[in-house]
Amino acid sequence: MKNIFCIRHGLAFHNIKAMEIGSDAYLMEECFDAPLVEKGIQQAKDLGNQWKGLNAVQIVFVSPLTRTLQTCQEIFQAHPGVKIIAHDQVKEYPQGLQICNKRREKLELEKQFPGIDFSGLDSESDEMWRDDRLEEIEELRERIEQFKTMLQGLAETNIAIVSHSAYLNQFLYGTLGDESNPLKHCHPYQLEME
Numbered sequence: 001m002k003n004i005f006c007i008r009h010g011l012a013f014h015n016i017k018a019m020e021i022g023s024d025a026y027l028m029e030e031c032f033d034a035p036l037v038e039k040g041i042q043q044a045k046d047l048g049n050q051w052k053g054l055n056a057v058q059i060v061f062v063s064p065l066t067r068t069l070q071t072c073q074e075i076f077q078a079h080p081g082v083k084i085i086a087h088d089q090v091k092e093y094p095q096g097l098q099i100c101n102k103r104r105e106k107l108e109l110e111k112q113f114p115g116i117d118f119s120g121l122d123s124e125s126d127e128m129w130r131d132d133r134l135e136e137i138e139e140l141r142e143r144i145e146q147f148k149t150m151l152q153g154l155a156e157t158n159i160a161i162v163s164h165s166a167y168l169n170q171f172l173y174g175t176l177g178d179e180s181n182p183l184k185h186c187h188p189y190q191l192e193m194e
Contacts, residue, residue: 002151002193005053005160006168007075008183010040012067014100026098034100036070043186044074051075051188058156060084061147063091063163064103064121069113071186072162080115087120088128089147092164093140093176096130101164103129137176144171151193160188 014034017025025031048054062072064086076082092101103126110118122128151159169177172191
């Protein structure tokens, strides 16, 4: 049995822009790999200070986008022994066109987040993100199934995933969810996997 704790990143710049102008914000160059805003940093710090299950976590997988890496860093800074691995399979959906979901170069991320293991990235540059089309839902389902299979093979039983709303909704509930009932920022949703 695996206990999977799924955590959406803190409030980020592209979330604020989307509240102002709608989903066109996701295409704007200024939203490239959108970082957390001050409130998002505080949300992550608060979860790190208040989450009673934090010390049970044995390993963390994090999306290699800046907002999730920042969230992860803030949550787990008081738990320095936990292994944190950036993994392309837990990036936001959809990959492609939406510049907010494109990651930086691996070397740049390694310099900015030295406490995180980036060996789980598929390539130096973001080859999953495409500028000619959006990822299809079947492609997302496939990468989630591949990731779940990998999780099943781990010795660790208490696993955290720091990722994104659409990805985690699909991972947890088999649906993308909607804007009227989004996953909360920096809240641990638990899933038991046989």
